[in-house]
Amino acid sequence: MxxxxxxxxxxxxxxxxxxxxxxxxxxxxxxxxxxxxxxxxxxxxxxxxxxxxxxxxxxxxxxxxxxxxxxxxxxxxxxxxxxAPTPAKPEEAPAPSSPAPIATPARPTPPPGERRLIPAAPSVRRLAREMGVNLREVLGSGPAYRISEQDVRRYATGAAPQVAPTPSPTALALPDFSKFGPVRREAMSGVRRATVRSMAQAWSTIPMVTHFDKADITEMEALRKKLSPKAEKQGAKLTMTAILLKIAAAALQRFPKFNASIDTASNEIIYKDYIHIGVAVDTPTGLLVPVIRDVDRKGVFALAAELAEVAAKARERKLTPEEMQGASFTISNLGGIGGVGFTPIVNWPEVAILGVSRSSIEPVWNPEKEGFEPRNLMPFSLSYDHRLIDGADAARFCRFVAELLEEPVLLGFAG
Missing domain, CATH: 2.40.50.100 (RNA polymerase II/Efflux pump adaptor protein, barrel-sandwich hybrid domain)
Known part of the structure; x- marks a missing residue:
């Protein structure tokens, strides 16, 4: 036995x-x-x-x-x-003769004979097997050093691993709350533990500033309602978040600095020629952020359909690690819940995040009519990494977003 x-x-x-x-x-x-x-x-x-x-x-x-x-x-x-007739284990595949394995002290090599759980999805294991990469020698860049396809390809080409530093905040001793009344303890879920680590890292790493603005979405909301039946015929629900995805992609093209990352080790700015946007999804187990890829190449209807699909997968906990990686910008829309504004935290290594709150009807002065008229105003905020982005940059970015929201004719709805 x-x-x-x-x-x-x-x-x-x-x-x-x-x-x-x-x-x-x-x-x-x-x-x-x-x-x-x-x-x-x-x-x-x-x-x-x-x-x-x-x-x-x-x-x-x-x-x-x-x-x-x-x-x-x-x-x-x-x-x-x-x-057993299962796919060959990539961790037992022979290490490639070239390039030489990248030495790194971040994750020690296990002693001979020790079996170690390698955090990689089946698709990543298959890729490693095809490329002849020994996963035991690959340092993952995801949570708990989870290995992605990009990590495997980077290793195979001899590039240095790009790993997010794991924050180690000092755990402060809590008082004995039971002295003051009944208490109960509940273990954190894996999602919540990951959120604790990533938020602590972001807060301690990025000097953030938040810029607030408002957009008049009266015409955009009317157009959204008008086009909703057409979108439904194509299997999509046209939401404001889907529209914001398209607008954010246009803004990132106009202002590429917001679609970049800072490499402090080499003192370089990495500009990304792709636009992948993460969308925060509220789930029963915590906040998950699936990524919509190549947003700039898709129409609003196509984005609406894809958004509904990944949001459903997030709530059912069916997202794969690859579907939550690679974002260059993030949108968090709390408009469906309420609130007049908030300061979202930048998701490192991104440099900016757009936060959207609930719109409301407000009186707006019309100089041509010399009177107030009711308009649908949507508050939004932009948190950004002040090491790369200046206040004037953020203000211009937000104004561009507001202009596209206020002039629907400038936005393409096809696709």
Missing amino acids: AELKLPDLGDNVTSAVVVGVLIKEGDMVAAGQPVLELETDKAVMEAPASEGGTVTKVMVKPGDEVKSGQVIALLGEATVQTP
């Missing part, structure tokens, strides 16, 4: 939540075969078996919290020594 233990979950990850058990009693498993699906941050990863054998007892179930080294199943003597 042997114990099947959970491999090392990776640097800075001490526990995970079981979201799927891929084995049952009586199954034959081979070393390296996926046996659990675990939620560690904003994504789900597979945990491989550390050795092979016949499953005699499964020790965990969906919803359990597990830690590295914990016994997850008991194995009897294996009757088949050959690996």
